Amino acid sequence: MQNLMMTKFKYDDDLIIARKRKDMDSLSAYVDKLYTTPKLRYFFWETTTQCNLSCKHCGSDCSDDFSNDDLSTEEMYSFLTKFSKQFSPNEVMLCVTGGEPLIRKDLFDVMSYAAELGFLWGVTTNGLLLTNWHVQQMIDTNCKTVSVSLDGLEHAHNFLRNSNCFHKAVEGIEKLLSIRKFTNVQVTTVIHKRNIDELAEMYAYFESLGVDSWLLKNIEPIGHANLMEKEFLSEEDFIKLFDFIRSCRMNRTKLPVSFGCNHYVTPEYEMDIRDHFFICGAGTLVASILCNGDIYACLDIERKYNLIQGNIKKDDFHNIWINGFSEFRQRRDKKNSTCAMCSDADYCRGDSAHTWDYEKDVPKCCLKKFITPDCRSN
Secondary structure (H helix, E strand, C coil): CCHHHHHHCCCCCCHHHHHHHHHHHHHHHHHHHHHHHHCCCCCEECCCEEEECCCCCCCCECCCCCCCCCHHHHHHHHHHHHHHHHHCCCCCCEEEECCHHHHHCCHHHHHHHHHCCCCCEEEEEEECCCCCHHHHHHHHHEEEEEEEEECHHHHHHHHHHCCCCCHHHHHHHHHHHHCCCEEEEEEEECCCCCCHHHHHHHHHHHHCCCCCEEEEEEECCHHHHHHHHCCCCCCCHHHHHHHHHHHHCCCCCCEEECCCCCCCCCHHHCCCCCCCCCCCEEEECCCEEECCCCCCCCCCCCCCCCCCCCCCCCCCCHHHHHHCCHCCCCCCHHHCCCHHCCCCCHHHHCCHHHHHHCCCCCEEECCCCCCCHHHHCC
């Protein structure tokens, strides 16, 4: 694996870059259509903000405090009944998250009902509460994908999670893998300063576990992570990360490796480190409900009152999906002169909605500045 990390790929071929830009032009035209004709494909349910961990990088305000604001079982039944009549279960994937979703005692009651309506679903968990019973319940209720967070090897993971929980999370993964009934059992890793130099070792370990895929994301300037800038990746770290992922993918390693949907990474890396070109689907392909029923775009976006689209307790979600989300169905890059003048503006559009500064109308992240040579000095 060490030799793999040293593999370098250069894209000096103008034809390759031109081909990528042509494909991105087509994608840009598609995104323009999504602004007027959105297509819901991923629906996220924040089951609760309760969590059995208090992670340093958490993008939400999660804790072990009980919240009376969580939607009730009956409210979820009612919502799903109406939702299934307005959106085809064959076209929308339900994505269950939190907090820690396994804390909800009625989780499988709700998801069993969703399964009866024809929905498939996936869940993101820290893995600590997983038992054989949970695994069987997932299978019985049409859960197809499970993503377990492992943010490095033991030391790095425990540091970010504020707990000696690494081995317990691994035990949870092993329970999931003991029954080969899931489409994808995935490890998701947040890359930060304490694990960026362990990429090869992490790959070897996760491959040995037998997981189906490995998704990598960079630590983001959101939520609690705003207080830990020392863990943010440097320009060199990002290049190291992207070169590593590209090496894995181009060498067709046994364990599939991919970068998350986080950021636009220029033609140098687009389509090389994930299966698709960058697109932020917040409000056009992606919607969510918060634990209290508030209708939102992507759950990673900072919680701001003016970004809430309504609440399912009093508003019709379908009507809001068709007529709302105006903030996310326009080009953020047009609000910022630097972004608007960028040669890649049609592709990036101000980058991800969850790292846009909605007060200053500037992107918190711009990876092009160091990926593209002529931008590095700007």
